[in-house]
Amino acid sequence: MKGQCLCGAVRYEAKRAPIYSGFCHCRDCQRATGTGHSCYMIFSRVDVDYAGELRSFQTLAESGNVSTRHFCPACGSQLFASGPPDDDQWTVFAGTLDETALFEPTNAVFTRSRPHWDRPALRVDEYETLPV
Numbered sequence: 001m002k003g004q005c006l007c008g009a010v011r012y013e014a015k016r017a018p019i020y021s022g023f024c025h026c027r028d029c030q031r032a033t034g035t036g037h038s039c040y041m042i043f044s045r046v047d048v049d050y051a052g053e054l055r056s057f058q059t060l061a062e063s064g065n066v067s068t069r070h071f072c073p074a075c076g077s078q079l080f081a082s083g084p085p086d087d088d089q090w091t092v093f094a095g096t097l098d099e100t101a102l103f104e105p106t107n108a109v110f111t112r113s114r115p116h117w118d119r120p121a122l123r124v125d126e127y128e129t130l131p132v
Contacts, residue, residue, distance in 0.1 A: 001041075003096040005077035010052030012079065014092060018043050021094070022107035022124055025114035026062040032069060032078055036118025039094035039103060045082070048090045054079070062110060063130055107131065 001014040018041035029038035054070045061067035070080040081091035094103035105124050108114070112128040125131075 001092075001102050002098045003079070003092070004098065005052075005072035005075055005079055005096065007072065007075035007077070009074045010050060010054060010072045010077075010079055012048055012050035012092065012096075014041075014043050014048050016043065016047045018092075019089070020106055021103065022105040022109060023120055024109050025112075025118070026110035027113050028059060028061055028067060029110075030113070030115075036115045037108070037120075039105065040081070041092045041094055041103065043090050043092060045088050045090040048080075048092060050079075062113065 002012065004011045021041040022039075023037040024040055025037045030036060032038065053073055055073040056068050056070050058066060058068045066084045068082045069078055070082070071078045077096065078093055079096050080093070082089065094100065097103060105122060107125045107127060108120060109127050109130055111126045
């Protein structure tokens with residue numbers, strides 16, 4: 001799985017399939033994407049290589065965990081997210097894939113924050129917060 005930011009200054013490649021993937025309806029994802037959800041894929045950090053400069057923004061997420069969003073400083077495209085610096089997982093945002101058909105969502109999280117106008121067309125497992 002390969003992808004890039006809008007301007008192409010940051011490129012990445014995931015060497016394995018995602019651990020899981022889906023739609024996140026938390027308020028942070030809504031604000032970061034400007035829509036009702038983000039389309040995410042979770043990988044082991046060692047399975048994703050990238051080239052190019054990233055900038056980061058850190059906040060306290062709805063889950064109560066530290067959330068760091070990584071984006072291209074040239075075009076502002078959000079490519080990745082992670083937890084604290086020692087987090088071994090890496091979120092890749094599916095809209096940045098070169099071949100978006102490779103995205104296979106399996107769940108929707110933080111549905112308690114989903115706006116009434118944002119309903120997925122796919123049937124996936126839904127969770128009001130994070131699955132246990």
